[in-house]
Amino acid sequence: MDWEAVIGLEVHVQLNTQSKIFSNAPAQAGQAANQQVSLVDLAMPGVLPVLNKAVIEKAIRLGIALAATINQKNVFARKNYFYPDLPKGYQISQMDLPIIQGGTLSVAIGTLQKTIDITRAHLEEDAGKLLHNNQSGLTGIDLNRAGIPLLEIVSEPDMRSPEEAVAYARTLHKLVTWLDISAGDMEAGNFRMDANVSIRKKNAEKFGTRREIKNLNSFRFLEEAIRYEIAWQINCLEQNKTIEQATVLFDEKAGKTCAMRSKENAHDYRYFPDPDLLPMIISDEQIENVRRAMPKLPDTIKAHFINTYHLSDYDASLLTAQPDIATYFEEVAAISQQSKLAANWINGEFLAYLNKQHIACSETTISAPALAALITKIAEGKLSHKLAKQVFDKMTTSALSVDQIIQQEGLENITDSDEINQWVTEVIANNRSLVQQFLAGKEKTLNALVGQVIKRSSGKANPNQVQNILRKHLAKSAK
Amino acid sequence: MIAMIHATLKTLSSYLANKTLSSVELTQAFLAQIDQFNSTLNAFIAVDYDKTLLEAKVADKRLAKGDFHPLTGIPIAIKDLFCHQGWKTTCCSTMLKNFISPYDAHVVEQCKKTNMVILGHTNMDEFAMGSSNEYSCYGPVKNPWNTDFTPGGSSGGSAASVAARLTPVALGTDTGGSIRQPASFCGITGLKPTYGLISRYGIIAFASSLDQCGPMAKTAEDCALLLNILAGFDERDSTSLARPFEDYTHHLTDSINGLKIGLPQEYFSEGLDPKVSDLIDKALKALTELGAQIVDINLPNTHLSIPAYYVIAPAEASANLARYDGVRFGHRASHYNDLIDLYEKSRAEGFGQEVKQRILIGTYVLSHGYYEAYYLKAQKVRRLIANDFQAAFEKCDVIATPVTPTAAFRLGERQNDPIKMYLSDIYTISVNLAGLPGISLPVGFINKLPIGMQFIGNYFAESRLLNVAHRLQQATNWHNQQPNL
Numbered sequence: 001m002d003w004e005a006v007i008g009l010e011v012h013v014q015l016n017t018q019s020k021i022f023s024n025a026p027a028q029a030g031q032a033a034n035q036q037v038s039l040v041d042l043a044m045p046g047v048l049p050v051l052n053k054a055v056i057e058k059a060i061r062l063g064i065a066l067a068a069t070i071n072q073k074n075v076f077a078r079k080n081y082f083y084p085d086l087p088k089g090y091q092i093s094q095m096d097l098p099i100i101q102g103g104t105l106s107v108a109i110g111t112l113q114k115t116i117d118i119t120r121a122h123l124e125e126d127a128g129k130l131l132h133n134n135q136s137g138l139t140g141i142d143l144n145r146a147g148i149p150l151l152e153i154v155s156e157p158d159m160r161s162p163e164e165a166v167a168y169a170r171t172l173h174k175l176v177t178w179l180d181i182s183a184g185d186m187e188a189g190n191f192r193m194d195a196n197v198s199i200r201k202k203n204a205e206k207f208g209t210r211r212e213i214k215n216l217n218s219f220r221f222l223e224e225a226i227r228y229e230i231a232w233q234i235n236c237l238e239q240n241k242t243i244e245q246a247t248v249l250f251d252e253k254a255g256k257t258c259a260m261r262s263k264e265n266a267h268d269y270r271y272f273p274d275p276d277l278l279p280m281i282i283s284d285e286q287i288e289n290v291r292r293a294m295p296k297l298p299d300t301i302k303a304h305f306i307n308t309y310h311l312s313d314y315d316a317s318l319l320t321a322q323p324d325i326a327t328y329f330e331e332v333a334a335i336s337q338q339s340k341l342a343a344n345w346i347n348g349e350f351l352a353y354l355n356k357q358h359i360a361c362s363e364t365t366i367s368a369p370a371l372a373a374l375i376t377k378i379a380e381g382k383l384s385h386k387l388a389k390q391v392f393d394k395m396t397t398s399a400l401s402v403d404q405i406i407q408q409e410g411l412e413n414i415t416d417s418d419e420i421n422q423w424v425t426e427v428i429a430n431n432r433s434l435v436q437q438f439l440a441g442k443e444k445t446l447n448a449l450v451g452q453v454i455k456r457s458s459g460k461a462n463p464n465q466v467q468n469i470l471r472k473h474l475a476k477s478a479k
Numbered sequence: 480m481i482a483m484i485h486a487t488l489k490t491l492s493s494y495l496a497n498k499t500l501s502s503v504e505l506t507q508a509f510l511a512q513i514d515q516f517n518s519t520l521n522a523f524i525a526v527d528y529d530k531t532l533l534e535a536k537v538a539d540k541r542l543a544k545g546d547f548h549p550l551t552g553i554p555i556a557i558k559d560l561f562c563h564q565g566w567k568t569t570c571c572s573t574m575l576k577n578f579i580s581p582y583d584a585h586v587v588e589q590c591k592k593t594n595m596v597i598l599g600h601t602n603m604d605e606f607a608m609g610s611s612n613e614y615s616c617y618g619p620v621k622n623p624w625n626t627d628f629t630p631g632g633s634s635g636g637s638a639a640s641v642a643a644r645l646t647p648v649a650l651g652t653d654t655g656g657s658i659r660q661p662a663s664f665c666g667i668t669g670l671k672p673t674y675g676l677i678s679r680y681g682i683i684a685f686a687s688s689l690d691q692c693g694p695m696a697k698t699a700e701d702c703a704l705l706l707n708i709l710a711g712f713d714e715r716d717s718t719s720l721a722r723p724f725e726d727y728t729h730h731l732t733d734s735i736n737g738l739k740i741g742l743p744q745e746y747f748s749e750g751l752d753p754k755v756s757d758l759i760d761k762a763l764k765a766l767t768e769l770g771a772q773i774v775d776i777n778l779p780n781t782h783l784s785i786p787a788y789y790v791i792a793p794a795e796a797s798a799n800l801a802r803y804d805g806v807r808f809g810h811r812a813s814h815y816n817d818l819i820d821l822y823e824k825s826r827a828e829g830f831g832q833e834v835k836q837r838i839l840i841g842t843y844v845l846s847h848g849y850y851e852a853y854y855l856k857a858q859k860v861r862r863l864i865a866n867d868f869q870a871a872f873e874k875c876d877v878i879a880t881p882v883t884p885t886a887a888f889r890l891g892e893r894q895n896d897p898i899k900m901y902l903s904d905i906y907t908i909s910v911n912l913a914g915l916p917g918i919s920l921p922v923g924f925i926n927k928l929p930i931g932m933q934f935i936g937n938y939f940a941e942s943r944l945l946n947v948a949h950r951l952q953q954a955t956n957w958h959n960q961q962p963n964l
Contacts, residue, residue: 039582043802045575045683046562046584048716078798080845082822089801141806270845272854275688275795277717 001238002202005230006210007165008119008157010194011172012150013182014126015058021125021149022049022092029188033131033142041147043087048276051076055123055149056282058181059099060290062151065179065297066118068103072282076123076274081267084141085128093152095271098122099280105155105175106299109167116168117156126150145189151181157196157207162226166219169193178298178323186217193217195226199233199243208233209243213250213257225250229257295323305329309339318347324361325351331368336375345375349389353396366395373402381462384454387411411460423456424469428477439478446470483508484644485961488553488701491647495542495552502542502552506535506596509554512645513598516964519626522639524559524617525567526599538594550708551594556646558637559600560607561587561692562681570683571615572605574803574810574829584681585713586650586692593708598646601636605831606800607654607685609633610900611893612661614833619890622664623962624928628887631661637695638665642929643964648696648705652682654689655788656882656907659919659933662695663882666921666929666960668948669695670702673938674914675720678713684799686792687718689911698958699920699948703727706941722939730942731949736770738947740934741875745781746906752885758923759881759932765954766947776871776878780863784909787864789901790844790857791912797841803829836897865913868935877947878935881906882919886928910935918944921957929957 020027023040040047063070077095103118128146130139153172159165173191177184184190198210213229216222229248236243246259273279298320305316305326319329329346333339350371354361374391377383383391383406394405405411427449428435438445446467453466483491483505494500510528517523531554538552557563560570562580564587569575583591590597604614612620612635620635622628623643630639634651638661641649651658653671662669670693677692684690694705707728712721740763747756763773805811805825812824830838844853871878884903893900910917915938919931936944952958 042807044562044581044808045568045570045578045802046560046580046679046681048680050715050717080798080801082801082804084804084806084818087802087807088798089804090798268847270798270842270847270850272794272798272845272850275686275718 003199003234003237004202004204005160005226006157006198006200006207007159007161007226008196009155009159009165009168010196011153011169012126012192012194013153013176014190015055015149015151015181016183016190017052017054017058017149019052019054020147021052021055021123023147024050024052025147027148029144031144033140034144036144037146041087041143043089049092049274051277051280052149056099056280056286057290058149058179059121059123059151060282060287061179061181061294062121062153062176063100063103064287064291064294065175066100066103066105066121068118068121069101070282070287071097071099071101072284072287073097073279074099074282075279076277077271078274079124079269079271081269083127084139085130085143085146087128087143087146091125091127092274092277093124094122097279099282105168105171107164107167107171109164114158114164114167116158119154119156121151121153124150124152157198157210162223162230165195165226166223169219169222174298174321178295180295180323189217191217193222195222195229197226197229197233199230199237208237209245211243211246211248211257211259213248216250221250221252224255225257228255232257298323298326301326309333309343311339311343315343315347318351319343322361328361328368332372332375335369335372336379338375338379341375341379342372345371345392349392353392357396365399370395370402377402377406381464383411384459384463387459419457420453420461420466420469423453423461424466424473426456427452428470428473435474435477438474484512484647486647487698488550488647488696488704491553492549496547498542502535502538502596503532505552506531506554506598509598509644509646512643516623516643516645519964520621520623520639520643520645521618522601522620522630522636522643522645523556523599524569524571524602524615524636527566530565531596531598534594534596538596541594548593548708549704552596553648554596554598554646555590555705556598556601556637556640556649557587557590558603558634558649558651560603560652560683561650562683563587563597563600566600568600568683569616570606571603571617572829572831572834573616574826575683576616576810578809582681585678585715586709587681589708589711590650601634601640601649603636604633604657604833606683606796606834607633607652607657607690608796608833608837610656610660610904611888611890612636613890613894614831616831621890622887622928623964624666625887627889628928629664629890631664631883631887633657633661634669634695635661638662638667638669641665641667641695641697642962644961648694648701650692650709651695652685652690652692653907653911654686654691654792655904655911658693658695659882659907659917659931660904662919663921663931663933664887664929666924666931666957666962667695667697668699668702668918668920668952668958669693670706670918670941670944671910671916672706672710672941673720673916674911675718676916676939676941677709678711678716678719680713680715680719686795687799688795689788689792691911699918699945699952700728700731702918703731703945703949706945710941725942727942727945730946733946734770735766735947735950738766738771738877739774739875740766740771740947741774741776741871741878743776743778743781743871743878743880745778746880750884750905751881752925754925755881755883755885755930758925758930759879762922762932762951762955763879766951769950769954771947774875776874778864778867778871778909780860780867781905781909783860784864784912785901785905787857787860788904788908788912789840790853791861793837793841794845794854795841797838797845800830800834800838805829833897861912864909868909868913868915868937872937876936877940877943880933880935882931882933886925886930906933914938916941916944918948920948920951921960922951922955923957924960929960
């Protein structure tokens with residue numbers, strides 16, 4: 001039997017605004033319990049929600065990036081249910097009129113490109129957290145998270161495999177961090193995924209009954225959970241058992257999905273427009289302002305890098321992981337006119353140093369012109385790659401320029417042919433067997449000879465030059 | 480002493496300004512009244528002599544400095560749903576009996592900024608749901624004119640306290656008539672302003688799209704003076720309106736010559752006690768003698784207002800009262816087996832019968848399969864009712880109506896007939912649904928019980944309403960009557 005998996009994802013993205021969505025409590029993570037809670041977050045009698053306008057711009061940015069419709073009139077609704085992490089007994093969300101409708105996301109799955117349709121994205125407030133450990137047998141309630149702004153992004157059920165789902169999730173994750181609307185820290189819960197999974201016979205028109213896997217916080221668990229669920233559902237169907245609609249959780253240790261108690265499934269949320277909040281009206285001007293201030297999207301820049309700088313797909317991908325890196329690369333490439341070298345150095349040494357020092361590209365002390373200067377030296381043959389690394393290391397810890405470091409450390413490449421000729425002669429004289437092997441046809445021994453010359457130069461001789469001079473001498477020897 | 484407790488705000492203000500009287504003396508006079516009469520009337524459910532006298536002393540210091548407001552040093556009573564820092568704010572419900580508010584409502588802040596002296600919290604129907612002040616965990620309020628009768632509700636305590644001279648002015652709230660109807664039953668003046676004029680921040684919510692705070696006093700002029708410090712934009716309430724400052728006393732004495740007063744046919748039909756329509760006629764006559772003209776108008780969707788209200792208000796209330804779950808504050812059951820049990824027992828024990836009833840209705844009309852037929856439909860009907868008024872205001876400047884079909888009813892009379900209780904809201908409810916301002920003032924007595932009439936204005940027409948009421952009060956004497964306590 002040919003089965004087809006049908007997968008849709010609902011992703012809750014925490015927006016990186018300063019304050020919460022409906023209260024002025026700070027929205028920064030990591031504080032001790034209940035330190036970032038206002039009267040509004042506590043749902044004290046008599047308090048009222050006030051919209052933090054900063055969330056609007058972030059939502060619009062996503063809408064533009066997804067080529068979605070921005071609903072210029074959109075409405076907040078109350079989603080009613082009782083739970084201790086939900087102080088008001090309702091969550092302020094959006095129902096009939098969400099801020100974003102439709103849209104598409106282009107996803108690379110291996111070498112293929114697939115367009116995933118977005119159903120909608122809406123604004124809502126996050127709930128608090130329940131703590132069960134170290135609470136003397138009670139359940140603790142931490143409301144720091146209550147009221148943090150969320151953008152819930154719902155995809156159409158367009159994905160057909162765990163790989164596609166993960167690719168979509170990764171692409172979306174990159175997009176929201178690229179757009180600077182979320183910090184995207186998955187361990188901190190900035191990006192939480194629910195997967196809707198159903199199975200049907202290939203070429204069937206109708207969808208099968210879907211089960212929803214809730215609260216997946218890593219791409220790895222997303223993939224594992226979906227894979228398990230697909231196999232589980234197929235197994236059921238092959239045994240002619242019906243699949244009941246259910247909400248399931250992924251047990252990470254056991255690697256299985258299991259249904260929550262059925263009581264949780266039957267929720268009538270009794271949505272109605274929140275009378276404490278006015279409908280949000282977004283003007284054309286507002287949207288235009290956001291559009292003008294938008295960074296170019298990663299795929300656009302990547303294509304540009306491939307076409308203009310002739311970079312490989314791999315290199316271009318790495319350079320467009322973050323907008324700062326892409327901008328940095330362009331500047332270095334423009335000044336040095338060495339796009340390939342620039343790509344190698346940024347994707348290699350530069351990124352490694354950023355990671356090691358735990359700093360962002362915007363915080364580096366190595367300016368783009370400075371890195372460009374280093375690369376230029378390499379291109380001009382004035383510094384070997386090995387020496388350039390030494391110079392770079394010095395640049396990471398000092399404020400000296402490339403020239404200053406080269407001078408200070410005496411690292412200037414030796415390009416004086418006389419000196420090199422001298423060393424080459426000496427090396428040939430002292431390595432008769434290697435020379436014989438080379439002349440007999442073993443090309444590889446040349447490297448050893450080059451190495452010896454470089455050694456005599458204390459690493460300062462230009463390797464290409466050494467090679468050329470060696471070949472000339474050896475050619476003479478052959479005669 | 481006697482004169483003090485009957486005096487209007489202007490008089491008291493001038494006495495305080497020229498040092499004839501101190502705020503402490505004035506406050507003590509009202510505290511003495513409360514001492515003497517509150518055990519009978521049960522209008523106040525919380526009084527703190529020390530705190531209050533301290534506020535009076537602070538007011539006196541400010542008065543001595545010479546830098547004060549017309550209302551500085553004047554005592555005021557506030558309904559027990561205005562969050563008041565450091566005081567129990569209970570909505571007269573078992574659910575909040577132990578709730579000490581950590582903050583002040585916007586309107587309480589405004590009173591404090593002016594250095595008014597808060598005498599205490601007045602009794603009310605639990606969570607503002609009721610029209611007789613019989614649904615209070617602290618027991619009913621008695622009508623000062625006849626203690627066998629209700630003072631009306633839900634701001635029964637505030638109305639009774641003004642009528643009985645336990646306070647010169649009071650704050651109430653009005654969701655379906657809860658200022659205007661008790662004002663009528665107690666022979667005082669009460670104003671519900673345009674929705675959004677006064678910030679709801681700190682007012683414990685009943686129905687978010689209907690609730691409004693308003694002044695309750697002996698005269699329209701006093702209401703105007705109080706409105707001046709209550710109205711105004713508050714960024715903490717998203718439904719609060721930003722408008723240029725208006726002095727609501729400015730047009731009190733304007734001529735009403737040529738003023739068109741609309742009489743809605745639907746409001747003067749069967750069900751209205753002929754004695755009531757008679758008193759209203761007399762009042763209208765006094766106004767026509769001042770140059771006003773009567774115009775017949777229609778509000779054809781009037782009959783839909785009660786069903787619409789009793790769908791919308793409970794729906795909003797069912798969500799607004801969900802936070803009372805025994806988890807963070809308020810009443811929590813002493814024994815429970817699990818989370819659901821905690822919720823069920825705490826709410827069963829904490830809420831009174833009427834509140835539970837409305838939560839059930841509200842939950843029902845929002846539920847899957849019923850939302851379109853009830854809640855959505857009711858909101859559409861609401862629009863029709865608002866449109867009716869707009870059409871009417873093409874033909875008239877203000878609309879005159881009864882406030883209640885009868886004078887006050889006996890305590891206990893309607894307890895087993897909630898529908899009858901709801902139906903008597905017919906004259907006040909449309910005003911809340913449309914968000915319009917409405918004022919209730921006394922126009923006579925029936926069997927020695929006061930009866931009022933209502934004027935309804937278009938949006939932001941408070942000054943005009945106060946003007947009409949003031950001119951009527953200049954021509955009549957009902958507002959100067961006092962109960963024999």
